[in-house]
Amino acid sequence: MTTLMALTLCGLVVGLGLALVVREFWPSHARAGDAIENLAPRNLIFRGSEEAAPTSWSEKMGSWSSQHLSNLPGVTTPRADLDLLGISTTRFYTDKTLWALIGLVFPGLLGLFSVVLDLPLPWPVFPLEGIVLALLLWHVPNQRVRNRARDARRNFAFATISYLRLVAIQRLASTGIVASMERAASVSEAWMFLRIREELRLARYAGLTPWATLDDLSDRLKMPELREVADITRLAGDGAGVTGGLMARAASLRDRMLTVEQVAAAKATTAMQIPTAALIGVLLILLIFPAAVSLAS
DSSP: OOHHHHHHHHHHHHHHHHHHHHHHHHHOOOOHHHHHHHHTTTSOOOOOTTOOOOHHHHHHHHHHHHHHHTTTOOOOHHHHHHHHTTOHHHHHHHHHHHHHHHHHHHHHHHHHHHHHHHHOOOOOHHHHHHHHHHHHHHHHHHHHHHHHHHHHHHHHHHHHHHHHHHHHHHHTOOOOOOHHHHHHSSSOOOOHHHHHHHHHHHHHHHHHHHHHHHHHHHHHTOHHHHHHHHHHHHHHTTTTOOOOHHHHHHHHHHHHHHHHHHHHHHHHHHHHHHHHHHHHHHHHHHHHHHHHHHOOO
16 A cells, blocks of 8 residues: 555545534534424324434434344433433434444544554554444443433423422412413423423313323423422312412422532532642642752752
């Protein structure tokens, strides 16, 4: 292989890698079909059957990966997290496949550079590195989705506290429980309130009770706070006067969330003690060492 051919191949591989990286981080807009699928109750839209057909090559690749690789041992699809974040399964597996391709191609690029630079590197090492790196990068989207979903659930839990209080305020104005829930969800344009509002709207069209819809949403998103909202509003729907209970449940949720935040802050403070002590030790060594050397000489 001549130097020109090796440089040409290196340029092609680098260009392909850059294209995949740019494609991964390029902002994209969700399709209307995916948005409706993620927001609709299960009994209104059959999930998967209403998903729009993939159009681009990346969507087709993600659709193929979702159909053929999602059932393999060790491959998990965080459906609750994806539903919470509004990410379709096809998009999720598109990201996983792109990351795996990047890991598969990168060691080959290093191999081409070793040829150009005349480095005596064993060629069998690069395919093995590519397979290992592809397997590692395959799980990168799972970790990203898990971290984003954890933050989203925390924000949703705090929004649930505000929602309960707003429902209680509406009840104090002698508003019906269903109208109170719908009006409370219309107060804010935050994504958490928009999600609740959309679920309540679809429940009204389907003839379902709002608390049954929130109970189902709690199962889909793994949000126990929503189940508490569904339970106490179900009592109001049965005729019980639960305005005080709504405020008490909101206060209980608030205290619980504050306790969790305080525990997390205490753990972070404790974790910072070790690097702080190590830094102080290094500074003491830097201060004492010159004096010790001078005394020894």
